[in-house]
Amino acid sequence: MQALQYAPLAAGAMILIAATIPWLWGPVIGLAAVGVVLAGFASKAENKLKNAEATTKPAVISHFTATLEGLFSIRSYHAEDRFDRDNLEKIDENHKFLHAQLMTKSWIALDLDIVASLMIYFCTLLVVLYRNDKDMPSVAGLALSNALQMLVFLQWTVRMVGEVQGQMSSVGQLVYYGNNVAREAPAEIPGAITDPNWPTTGTIQFSNLVLKYHKFGVAVLKNVSFTIYPKEKVGIVGRTGSGKSTLLISLLRIVEAFKGKITIDDLDVSTIGLRDLRTKIAIIPQVRNPASNIFCAASLDPSTDEEIWRALEAVHLGEKIRAFPNGLETAILVLDEATAAIDMATDALIQDAIKENFSDKTVLTIAHRLNTIIESDKMWVAVDFGAGVGEDGVLVMDAGKVAEFDEPLKLLDKPNGHFRSLVDQTGAATAAKLKEIAVQAKAARDARESKGNEPESRQQAPEKAPSIKSEKGKGKK
Numbered sequence: 001m002q003a004l005q006y007a008p009l010a011a012g013a014m015i016l017i018a019a020t021i022p023w024l025w026g027p028v029i030g031l032a033a034v035g036v037v038l039a040g041f042a043s044k045a046e047n048k049l050k051n052a053e054a055t056t057k058p059a060v061i062s063h064f065t066a067t068l069e070g071l072f073s074i075r076s077y078h079a080e081d082r083f084d085r086d087n088l089e090k091i092d093e094n095h096k097f098l099h100a101q102l103m104t105k106s107w108i109a110l111d112l113d114i115v116a117s118l119m120i121y122f123c124t125l126l127v128v129l130y131r132n133d134k135d136m137p138s139v140a141g142l143a144l145s146n147a148l149q150m151l152v153f154l155q156w157t158v159r160m161v162g163e164v165q166g167q168m169s170s171v172g173q174l175v176y177y178g179n180n181v182a183r184e185a186p187a188e189i190p191g192a193i194t195d196p197n198w199p200t201t202g203t204i205q206f207s208n209l210v211l212k213y214h215k216f217g218v219a220v221l222k223n224v225s226f227t228i229y230p231k232e233k234v235g236i237v238g239r240t241g242s243g244k245s246t247l248l249i250s251l252l253r254i255v256e257a258f259k260g261k262i263t264i265d266d267l268d269v270s271t272i273g274l275r276d277l278r279t280k281i282a283i284i285p286q287v288r289n290p291a292s293n294i295f296c297a298a299s300l301d302p303s304t305d306e307e308i309w310r311a312l313e314a315v316h317l318g319e320k321i322r323a324f325p326n327g328l329e330t331a332i333l334v335l336d337e338a339t340a341a342i343d344m345a346t347d348a349l350i351q352d353a354i355k356e357n358f359s360d361k362t363v364l365t366i367a368h369r370l371n372t373i374i375e376s377d378k379m380w381v382a383v384d385f386g387a388g389v390g391e392d393g394v395l396v397m398d399a400g401k402v403a404e405f406d407e408p409l410k411l412l413d414k415p416n417g418h419f420r421s422l423v424d425q426t427g428a429a430t431a432a433k434l435k436e437i438a439v440q441a442k443a444a445r446d447a448r449e450s451k452g453n454e455p456e457s458r459q460q461a462p463e464k465a466p467s468i469k470s471e472k473g474k475g476k477k
Contacts, residue, residue: 010153013146017123020143023130027122035115039158042108043165046101050166053097060090108162109155116150123147185253188273199265199280201230202331202362204251209260211250219258220246228362230331233355235373236366237422244366248334251364252278264332282330286337333358335365339372347372370426374408374434375441408438 014032018025067074067083074083124147127140204227211221228234236244249255251262253274262269269277303311312318335354339347351372354363367373411419412435423431 010150010157013149013153014119017119017143017146017150020139020146021123021126021130023126024123024143028119031115031119031122035112035154035158038108038111038115039161042104042111042158043162046104046162047166047169049097049101049104053094053101056090056094056097060087060094063087063090105159108158112155112158113151116147116154119150120144120147184274185256185270186273187275189271189276192272193267193276198267199331201265202228203230203263203265204228204332204362205263205266206250207261207263209250209262210258211246211255212258213255215258221250223260225260228364230362231360232377233363233365233375235376236364237368237370237373244368245336248336248364248366251334252281252283280330281332281334283334283336284338286340329361331362333361333363335363335367337366337368340368344369344371351375370423370430370434371437374437407442409435409442412438 014028018028063083063086067087074080123143127144206224206226209221209224210219211224212219236247250257251269253269257270264280309318312321333354339350342350347369348371354365355375363376365373365376408419411417412423414420423434426434
């Protein structure tokens with residue numbers, strides 16, 4: 001708005017000066033052209049400097065954030081001076097572009113003041129030269145007053161036009177991305193889910209799935225087909241960069257399938273809304289330091305189950321929650337390297353808690369450690385672009401294709417198998433321990449099946465009463 005306000009004022013002042021003293025048409029047009037050329041040159045330079053400053057700013061913010069998060073480690077290793085130097089270097093790199101940008105604005109302001117001063121000079125000169133003209137006294141004041149206003153109008157016009165150009169470049173980028181970048185699927189698709197209690201069993205089936213991160217890129221998953229039955233515990237393990245998270249990415253539709261499909265309880269997940277899908281899958285992500293600088297007690301929910309229920313009743317959600325067969329519990333749980341930043345003993349305690357509290361759920365565990373998932377019902381072993389492993393069977397993939405799918409003990413007996421190779425690389429002692437755990441898990445599974453406590457693929461789970469689960473694991477039946 002300011003650009004639209006000052007531009008007509010500047011143009012009107014120049015026209016009025018030239019119309020008042022006709023001999024000023026030449027100087028006014030010439031000086032206006034010089035001002036436009038200088039403004040265009042400065043605008044291009046300023047935009048480039050602004051882009052360079054914006055490019056270097058994230059490094060400053062990222063380093064500052066990382067320093068705050070790792071403050072205890074920095075002090076422990078006495079690395080304060082090094083981080084101070086790195087911080088100053090990044091700030092200097094950012095501020096040199098910011099300083100150049102400010103100097104460019106000052107330079108164009110000075111040049112425009114010179115142009116306006118020359119216009120005043122020519123106007124005054126002609127008034128003096130033609131002072132004996134009988135009409136000059138009547139128009140001299142009008143011409144000089146408008147010439148003096150050019151000191152303000154010209155500079156502010158160029159400054160506001162430059163600001164508009166800078167902002168419009170951002171608008172242009174937003175328009176480009178809005179028109180050319182593919183959008184996510186709708187959050188909700190009315191009528192796509194006919195069963196309000198879906199999913200009830202947690203059966204996951206991959207059918208000839210092909211996944212690409214770009215439509216012209218290489219297929220990461222190639223015709224992958226397998227089934228995860230209810231209550232099964234599936235481990236996903238592999239080397240760094242092998243694509244362990246690809247399965248989760250495809251399941252949550254973070255990247256849409258190129259071909260094939262994924263079904264949960266016989267419902268194609270591509271036919272439902274993203275919110276409808278993702279709210280039915282519980283995820284525990286990898287959080288490096290979730291309780292940094294706070295007491296553990298501060299993370300506990302101070303509200304009782306009765307207070308939670310009263311709050312739900314107050315907003316008329318109590319009956320809706322009770323209508324769910326399992327309250328707010330989901331049939332599928334995904335752990336994305338949730339124990340990667342903790343010690344082995346704590347990892348073992350967490351795995352025991354998962355086995356005890358989620359025995360009737362379908363659980364997918366992405367892990368870097370083999371001992372974390374060696375007792376799983378299935379294991380996805382990532383070799384190149386993904387793979388899997390397990391307790392009832394092991395799914396091994398090679399270059400995005402299913403290479404092995406069997407029980408861990410059988411795969412451990414394959415001398416040249418992918419899973420056997422991963423286990424052998426841990427060392428003789430660790431490999432022997434992993435095999436011992438797999439044998440014990442097999443014996444425990446056989447014992448459960450002999451007592452009739454079979455996997456959900458052969459036996460339906462009993463229906464549970466509704467429950468309310470808080471983040472710390474409380475429930476209300």
